[in-house]
Amino acid sequence: MTTLSQLPLPPDAGGAQALATTLAHAILSGKWASGETFPRERDLCEHFSASRNRVRNALAELSGSGLIDRTAGRGTVVRDIEDWHLLDPQMSEWMAGLEAPHPQLVREVFAFRLSAEPFVSELAALAATGQDLARIESALVGMCESAADPARREEHAEHDVAFHDAIYRASHNLVWRQMGLLLRPSIVALIQHSHHQAGSLDDSLDRHRQVFDAIRLRDPEAARDATERVLARTAADLGVENGARQLQRPASLPL
Amino acid sequence: MTTLSQLPLPPDAGGAQALATTLAHAILSGKWASGETFPRERDLCEHFSASRNRVRNALAELSGSGLIDRTAGRGTVVRDIEDWHLLDPQMSEWMAGLEAPHPQLVREVFAFRLSAEPFVSELAALAATGQDLARIESALVGMCESAADPARREEHAEHDVAFHDAIYRASHNLVWRQMGLLLRPSIVALIQHSHHQAGSLDDSLDRHRQVFDAIRLRDPEAARDATERVLARTAADLGVENGARQLQRPASLPL
DNA sequence: CTATACGAAATGTCTGACATTTACCGCAAG
DNA sequence: CTTGCGGTAAATGTCAGACATTTCGTATAG
Structure with a gap:
């Protein structure tokens, strides 16, 4: 080669x-x-x-x-x-700019999200401030507004990224926060590869809203479950093998 | 300034x-x-x-x-x-080489480990191969051998890093694997700051061994619990506030 | 008081030369 | 035939000087 x-x-x-x-x-x-x-x-x-x-x-x-x-x-x-330094922000940028996403990397990053993100939502539900909630809600509103028009897919993707990134930020830990940058390539790949039928999109929006509500109400377990449902929907749209095995048992509450 | x-x-x-x-x-x-x-x-x-x-x-x-x-x-x-790109391997190297570790960074990294590492151990228990187990055991043996002699603290720290890094690797996910590099600064800070009384060290070794056994027996829940106990010991040696508190309120900045 | 134009200051880029490290090849001794 | 030594070529690392470009402050004309 x-x-x-x-x-x-x-x-x-x-x-x-x-x-x-x-x-x-x-x-x-x-x-x-x-x-x-x-x-x-x-x-x-x-x-x-x-x-x-x-x-x-x-x-x-x-x-x-x-x-x-x-x-x-x-x-x-x-x-x-x-x-490769997958966690280097520069790397995320390069991956997101790729027109034909690297299949293994997309799988690995999504597997990571599948295992980690529910837990991050738990942390967010415990630590989110008013500003964090405002950021999450703002992104959610943007997602809803740009959902109807198929011509605004990119804008929708940006709001989607912003939504999940805001949750990572709400964990109020610098390390988790950095990892929010991994989202962009994963979500861009999702947008480019899924056809986003109207029904699927409505369902996705509803599940995102449930995550927000759970965090707003400071309910860690509900936030974890809602995030698992969002990722299950994303997995379906991506055509990834069902992560049931991975979803099965994220560590719930501390000792 | x-x-x-x-x-x-x-x-x-x-x-x-x-x-x-x-x-x-x-x-x-x-x-x-x-x-x-x-x-x-x-x-x-x-x-x-x-x-x-x-x-x-x-x-x-x-x-x-x-x-x-x-x-x-x-x-x-x-x-x-x-x-700052905390997940950049270069950054970890710089942090580990620092003689007076950055207090906030040590706290943040340890808070991250506290929340993530038990879960990584779960993944390792599910995905570890024979090679992974060999790597973990080798590191464990190295820790035991270099534990007695106080003059081999640095060597002991290296084996300690290798032990935890091997667990991250055993998760068989590229993203988690990269994160194993965060361990070095955290553990180096531990070695430099704790006095490591003999009793504490024996206890620490015993807890590490329990993690290995749980992973070897493919028992995710036991691996998670054992890892939590290792980190609790580490937190005590580091003088960090009780881990449970950190798990509920990951970092700084209340609203 | 405003807006434009000029110039100082800092980083970005180009060019050419030399230093250093590494691998490959030939050659001679055992 | 194998082994050890040295030399040459190739590639990256470093140095030095000049010029280009961007930014900000300032002075000046309106």
Whole structure:
């Protein structure tokens, strides 16, 4: 699979970050297998008609996200997917911008959400402030308003992301909060792949509202159950295997 | 708190990465408040007698981890702790290398472990392979062997990290697996701050062994309970407020 | 008092050269 | 035939200087 530098993508006019995005998308699309040697700086410079500086800065970003490993003398090799820094916000951005989402990554991220998000909702129900509730409600309203019009799917997706992210924020823990950034690629993939029949959408909105109500009423168990139902609906829309096994037993109350 | 460039740290002889570490430690130590302007490239070059290239590469790393925000014309400003990329492996490394751990971060990371790790153990009990079990057991043996000698505290800490990391890996989910990297700073802080009386250590080892046994026997509930007991012990050694309280009110900021 | 234009200051980019590390190949001794 | 040594090529890392671009403050004309 030694894809040559000609195949990947035509040149790019933006700054170093744009170049990094182009290269990252190529790697995430699986154009190079793990362990394979990446093109040399010189070739990249020529192919993209960019200065070595821009190329090096772009490669430094990829290296920082664990996509590649560079060592003087040996060259640049693509790292295994297990070494990628999935939690790097930059990575989430790249994944969300991908038109054909990486199937394994979507599965892994969704499996994570399936196991963790009900618990995050529990935390949110315990710790949410008035501001948090306002943020969640605002996102919910946005989802409802943009639900009817099929032309506003992207806007709907943004509100969907905002809804779940607001719940992560409401946990009032910096680590959980950071993880809210994982949502975007997962939800974007959902929007692009599901046909969102009207009935399914109404059902989804109703389940989201139940999550909000449970958090507002400070009922952790109800929040957990409602979140499980939202994710079950999402799993169905995504066509993912039913996560019943994973949903079966999230840790409920502390000792 | 506009700490001048002279105060922070004496020069550094290593590569760009070493310089980044020095600067990151300075920021993590709170030498600059959030929103404050960071020294200019020129000054850093002079102070560390480094080329602008090295300084720029180092600053690029800090920027990639969300510690600083650079914009042409305005300069470099330190970002708020809420914007730091806590899940970036680089960040964990920097935190672990800090001699005086950031108190809030230690609290937040531990609060996260307290809420998430019992659940991870459940997943591990369901998904662990023979290789996973071997890894966990190997770490456990290492902990026991290095427990007696107080001179091998660092080695003991490494085995401790390996033990918990192996459990995250055994969940067989890439996202959870990445999060195992958060353990190192937390455990290093534990080793440095607790006096580890002999009785406490024996108790800790026993609790770790119970976690291993539960996972080996594929008993999720037992694994969860045992992990909660390990973390309760850790909380006691760390001097953190009783874990139950944290589970109900994860972090700071009441309304 | 407002709006525009200029200029200082900071980061971003380009170019060319040199340093350092690594892998590969040939060669000679055992 | 194998082993050990050295040399060369290739790739990344670093340095140095100049220029481009963005931003903000300030002075000035209206």
